[in-house]
Amino acid sequence: MTTLPVPRSLSLRARQPALGLLGLVGAAAVVEVLPRSGLVDSRFLPPFSSMVSELAHQLTVGEFWAALGGTLRGWALGLAVAMIAGIVAGVLIGSIPFLRAVTASTIEFLRPIPSVALIPLVVLIYGSRPQSALVLVVYAAFWQVLVQVLYGVADVDPVVRDTARSYRFSRSTIIRKVLWPTALPYIVTGFRLAASVALILQITAELIIGVPGLGRSIGVAQSSGAVTETYALVIVVGLLGVAVNASARAVERRVLRWHTSVRGEL
């Protein structure tokens, strides 16, 4: 590489956050101007500034924090259950060739079943209790994790595995020393995918079934005509999504840094 592209990309990199901020400000300005100029009825889309002031008001309301807590709790619990179940099942199925061959078609069939198909069933069994959301979240997130773990276990270098076997490593040592490090990057990818899917299903369950949380608050605000509050809560949910994506990516970077540093030395 010549030195020529370096200053160019550097200057762009320096400008990038500024430009991104400009884009966000521009989007906010559009949302401010559209209703104020009368192009869009402000009954449907209130100006951005009133969304923000409503959001600030929400921050002082106890109900808002209770709803946010409910959403976060359901999301975290469902994600944790799905991760543990997915990793245990994935390592078990993936490391036993017979199990893997026999279950492949079943997994391929069950995975694309949309978890919203289970909504009527969980409504009948749990009503609008948090368990309804939990079932949907776990079902949706589990497959994301399981499939990634299976890929990861399949990626183990045969030479390394055979070496470990020749040295008569015990099964648990093979899992800890050979399987786990290879599968870890895949597991983290599964975690990232599962984290955002889990949030989608948690909000869905709140919105549709009425499980307590931000989704239900949005539904209530919309049907009672509190338009500004609806938008304020949608912004909160969006920021929550950004936070989930960003923290999942941070976790991923941490794990992958270790991984690539090892591979870099090889």
Next chain:
Amino acid sequence: MRFADLPRRMIVALGLPIVLIVLWWLVSARSTSFFWPPLSTIVRAFPETWTGDPILHDVLPSLARLTAGYLIALFAGVAAGTAIGSSPTLRALCEPTLEFLRAVPPPVLVPVIALFAGYTGSTSKVITIALGCLWPILLNAVEGVRSIDEVLRDTARSYRLGRRATLTMVLRGASPRIATGARQALSIGVILMVISELFGANRGLGAAIVQFQRGFAIPQMWTGIILLGVLGVALSGLFRLVEHRTLAWYRGQRQADRGA
């Protein structure tokens, strides 16, 4: 030898599903539980529940809305994604805003769109599906266009390829990423197809299933759940078929790269 292998593979592939279905059949056979009717009852309820009128007025309109919304998202997402991905400045400008829009869980689109248009017609549902499917396709298209081989791009420029040829090159290069986005969008589309029908008085596959649940028509509800599951499997199979054909060159390239 391959022929001798075939029955074995069939047994391996079909063995567990058959065992599970038989197990479900046997365990539920004498079930008197209200929520878990015998599988035989569900199977008997299936043809009468999903023939004639419901197919015409529930299943087909749902699928038509899904197709329309998905195709709109695909075209708009690829077009906008190609434009944004081709210009570094535009990309830097849009990226945080797009990241935010993508992070908004798509189901909350339903109440927002309901504010504008009410939620009885087909249009609002198609808009919901299209908006939900748009972001994964768009962001992956941006990423795909961005990661096209520098050399390929420069070669195209040196040979002074025309606009059309360059565009074809860019779309081809970005297509593996676009396919990834399109696959994510498909499962979001199915979710939104169902959710969008649960608001207000509606017809459609999702609406019908909830109607059964509210009327405590449990075997019928189960047939709906099974139908929705089969639909999800069929759509992902169809997607894989299309992907397999259109991205055959990409698989070949990857295999060549690995030296396999």
